[in-house]
Amino acid sequence: RLELKYGAQYTGKRTDAAMNKWRSNRFGQFIHWGLYAIPGGVWNGKTYNYAAEFLKSSAHISTATWDSLMYKFNPKKFNAKEWAKMAKKMGVKYMTITTKHHEGFCLWPSRYTDFNISNTPYKKDILKEIVDAYNAEGIDVNFYYSVLDWHNPDWRYDIKSKEDSIAFRRYLDFAENQLKELATNYPTVKAFWFDGTWDASVKKNGWWTLEVEKMLKSVRPGVIINSRLRADDYGSRHKDSNGELMGDYESGYERRLPDPVKDIKVTSWDWEACMTIPENQWGYHQDWSISHVKSPLELLEMLVHATSMGGNFLLNFGPKGDGSIRSEEQNIAKTIGDWMAVNGQVIYNCDYAGLKKQDWGYFTREKGSNQLNMVIFNVPVSGLLHVDVPKGMILKKAHFLTTPGQQIKVEEIAKNQYLLHMPIKLYTSPQVIVVECDNGKENANKYQDAKT
Numbered sequence: 547r548l549e550l551k552y553g554a555q556y557t558g559k560r561t562d563a564a565m566n567k568w569r570s571n572r573f574g575q576f577i578h579w580g581l582y583a584i585p586g587g588v589w590n591g592k593t594y595n596y597a598a599e600f601l602k603s604s605a606h607i608s609t610a611t612w613d614s615l616m617y618k619f620n621p622k623k624f625n626a627k628e629w630a631k632m633a634k635k636m637g638v639k640y641m642t643i644t645t646k647h648h649e650g651f652c653l654w655p656s657r658y659t660d661f662n663i664s665n666t667p668y669k670k671d672i673l674k675e676i677v678d679a680y681n682a683e684g685i686d687v688n689f690y691y692s693v694l695d696w697h698n699p700d701w702r703y704d705i706k707s708k709e710d711s712i713a714f715r716r717y718l719d720f721a722e723n724q725l726k727e728l729a730t731n732y733p734t735v736k737a738f739w740f741d742g743t744w745d746a747s748v749k750k751n752g753w754w755t756l757e758v759e760k761m762l763k764s765v766r767p768g769v770i771i772n773s774r775l776r777a778d779d780y781g782s783r784h785k786d787s788n789g790e791l792m793g794d795y796e797s798g799y800e801r802r803l804p805d806p807v808k809d810i811k812v813t814s815w816d817w818e819a820c821m822t823i824p825e826n827q828w829g830y831h832q833d834w835s836i837s838h839v840k841s842p843l844e845l846l847e848m849l850v851h852a853t854s855m856g857g858n859f860l861l862n863f864g865p866k867g868d869g870s871i872r873s874e875e876q877n878i879a880k881t882i883g884d885w886m887a888v889n890g891q892v893i894y895n896c897d898y899a900g901l902k903k904q905d906w907g908y909f910t911r912e913k914g915s916n917q918l919n920m921v922i923f924n925v926p927v928s929g930l931l932h933v934d935v936p937k938g939m940i941l942k943k944a945h946f947l948t949t950p951g952q953q954i955k956v957e958e959i960a961k962n963q964y965l966l967h968m969p970i971k972l973y974t975s976p977q978v979i980v981v982e983c984d985n986g987k988e989n990a991n992k993y994q995d996a997k998t
């Protein structure tokens with residue numbers, strides 16, 4: 547083991563109230579909103595297929611030209627309460643919003659740069675309106691903050707000269723001041739989601755990433771920091787040079803999920819996957835026909851998949867420049883919300899159940915509960931759901947969550963193996979079966995292994 551000054555500050559999962567709440571939330575809404583939402587991926591009549599929040603670079607737009615979009619930011623259809631109501635109906639328990647994306651434009655009236663909401667026609671502190679509206683719906687709010695900043699002249703991708711190190715040190719002070727401002731002026735913030743930390747300049751300043759983590763936790767005790775902020779003494783990111791996870795949860799799953807078999811080790815730490823609805827658009831893009839757009843059920847399966855592996859799922863919305871929410875996103879919020887209203891108990895406060903992944907779907911389990919949840923996406927033509935249980939676990943009664951009176955047959959077919967007999971019919975949404983189980987009891991070993 548290496549002696550590290552800027553490595554992981556602790557090992558294992560945090561078990562304080564703030565982290566327990568973050569973990570039990572499970573389902574969150576990501577919001578990417580900034581100047582990039584105004585052009586929405588189109589510039590001088592040309593549509594750029596790359597991620598809309600990167601239009602400045604994909605269309606080779608000068609910083610002066612891009613930054614003048616600030617004078618056009620005046621979202622006439624913006625209504626924070628409507629956004630929050632939609633999110634509530636979708637069933638999210640938290641929301642993470644881009645306070646500042648790579649473009650450097652700040653949604654809050656920062657003292658440390660004029661490139662912020664107060665110098666737009668909108669003028670008002672739009673971040674405060676959003677935080678207050680979501681908190682009023684009982685939804686926790688977290689802040690996304692990009693360390694990478696295309697606007698600030700002191701930003702550096704690498705440190706190659708004395709000038710670079712002097713300028714970048716000014717930049718790090720600027721960023722730390724902004725973060726202190728956010729943690730101080732928005733006291734209900736629960737977590738910080740850092741992005742734009744992959745460049746050499748940041749990797750060479752691991753000390754700063756720990757200083758920021760400590761500062762935020764002193765200004766806002768209990769606040770939660772993602773691993774993506776952190777670099778250690780040797781520039782190792784997310785996990786330090788001893789392989790220990792830095793920050794409070796792993797944030798390496800972006801537009802992808804851990805494999806239920808190959809990546810089963812993620813169940814031993816906290817993690818979150820963030821996901822776009824199109825293949826790769828975080829900010830609003832006018833034309834979603836350029837890629838696959840995930841269906842509500844595709845996204846719902848990802849949420850269940852994440853919960854089944856002990857992780858959170860952060861689903862991204864990209865509001866338009868006028869503050870309205872596109873119909874595809876409204877539809878997804880409604881469809882997922884309808885399912886969550888009935889079945890949310892198999893997501894909220896649920897975790898990895900400790901059983902082997904089966905083809906028909908996912909297991910989840912509420913901490914300490916003797917109830918096993920089965921969420922079925924792929925109904926087998928036989929109607930027989932195979933379940934392998936860990937030694938000493940016994941399955942008893944089972945029923946669909948929505949029809950507790952109607953028993954589902956639980957058949958023990960071999961040692962630690964069961965089949966549940968699912969009525970064969972057309973199902974048009976994911977089915978939930980709850981199974982009463984006993985642990986720690988040895989089932990009579992009435993099955994012997996074949997001699998081979």
Ligand SMILES: COc1ccc([C@@H]2N[C@@H](C)[C@@H](O)[C@H]2O)cc1
Nearest residue numbers: 578597599600741742800820828
């Ligand atoms: C160079 O690759 C990327 C990919 C995505 C990002 C940003 N991270 C996501 C969470 C979005 O904010 C996206 O713009 C930045 C650089």
